[in-house]
Amino acid sequence: MMCWHRLKSNFLLWFFFLVFLFFSTPCFSQEKQAEPQAEPAEPLKVEVKLDKDKYRGGETIQITGKVPPGMKVNFIEITSTDAKVQVGRLDRKEFKFYLSREIPAFYTIIINEDYVARIDKNGTIEEKPVKEIYAKFKADKKWRIGEFLRQSNADMAFITPPQMVSEIKVWKASVLWSILGHRGKPEPSLTEKRDIRRETARLLQARMREFDKLFVLGKITTNEDGTFTATFRLPDSAPKGAFSVIAVVNKDLKSEPAKFDCEVTFPKYYFPVAGTSVNIFGPLFLALAVCTFGVLMGAGGGFILNPLLILIYKIPHPIVAGSVMPTVLFSQASGVYNYSRIGFINWKLGIGVGIFMAFGGFIGPLLNQFITLAEYKFVFGIILLILAALMFWQTTPGYIEKSKKEKAILEEFKRRVEAARAQKAQK
């Protein structure tokens, strides 16, 4: 009995000792539970914001934001996402004509002037300050957008336009098709992302034309705490509608688009096909002045109006030609009507030459799409110089003397017609 009690008390002692041990020291599984769980790493992100959500052409956009410490914003992409225009271009190597109706009316990439580009040259990485690359391409009149995007690493910031374009139409051009007045033999449209990206860049170059309009070397200041600032002046001719702004650190790290609206108010007006905003009184008074001068000279004035619209308002040459042409149609129609009333039109001569001029008018607009702005300006320049020479000759004394007689006959005819009309009216 005594042994049993002793056993019992020893057992109880051991039991309570073990219980005490268990609760006083953390057990292995509890230790494991108490160990703080390693938190998943926060994804790196870039924040961007603008000082306003509405701007007008000519205003400066203050772009601020934050990047992870130790990183820098190297590019900022600005795209008009609402305003889209039709752009076409002829590829001279493949002799193919590409056309899209979804090209942003405005696009630019701000490149940090301190950025050092890394170019992969057959396995070795070459580093070059982007300033040098920029200067080289700006000085080259035959610059190519694809090469610049690659060499400057700005291709990592070429984001929005390829997303906006869903299809690019293609035609295989040829001399025969051009004579027939057609763009060429239709080919399957580009729908593959890679092809659309490549061709969208080229169409953007055709649209924006000047290198320093498409790419801007600017100051993007990133502080030690990761905050950054940049400014961008919206051009006076900026299209109306929504824009997106994306800040890019590298090809894997960029911000979500920050949005703003560009407002266009009177007296400015946004011309949707041209994709540009202009003070309406500009083209109005220009057309008035030039056409008045043209009528005084005995011409329509279109040959002066076209180059002036391109030089002053930077409207794309296909749109200028396409909009000025119908402008002179009304004055010509009115002239034909007035001359026919007084019997001053020889219909045989007019229609005979006119039919062949109609054939020429069928082909000319097609060729307008195939030539670049530089070629258009050159051809037009030559035309104007020939015209200047012709008009100079028409002011020489010999020509004036000869045409005096003919003009006198013309005036005599007109007087007889008026007299005949007056007589008829009296009767």
Add this chain to the structure above:
Amino acid sequence: MKMTIEFWGEKFEANMVIGAIGGFLIAVAASLGGFGGGPFVVPMMTVIMGLPIYVVVGSSLLAIFFNTLMASSRYYFFGQTDVALFVLMAFGAVSAGFIAPRIAKRLSPIWVKRVAVVGCTYLGLKLIGILP
């Protein structure tokens, strides 16, 4: 190929080969540039085809009208006509039709042409890149 044309009782011979080829080439260049071609058609008809100015002045306008009508339709079909821009400029062009005859009486057409020579030369040299 000569074509006989009659104008107020007088008969003239017009070389239509020149008229056809010249008209076609002028129209291609003019419509590519975006204008009618009048300043080239009149000298072509008077100097090369040998017709007097009083025959040409109305008939050339009819010929140019064919070019302008065709080219305008083509540009519209290609989606290159900004209708808003056209309407704005048309307003200016129509107004010019009223204003020009009123001031024409006070100006010498020869001097107007001389000013045009200077202007076109300057513009032409600027476009081909000789002038900045």
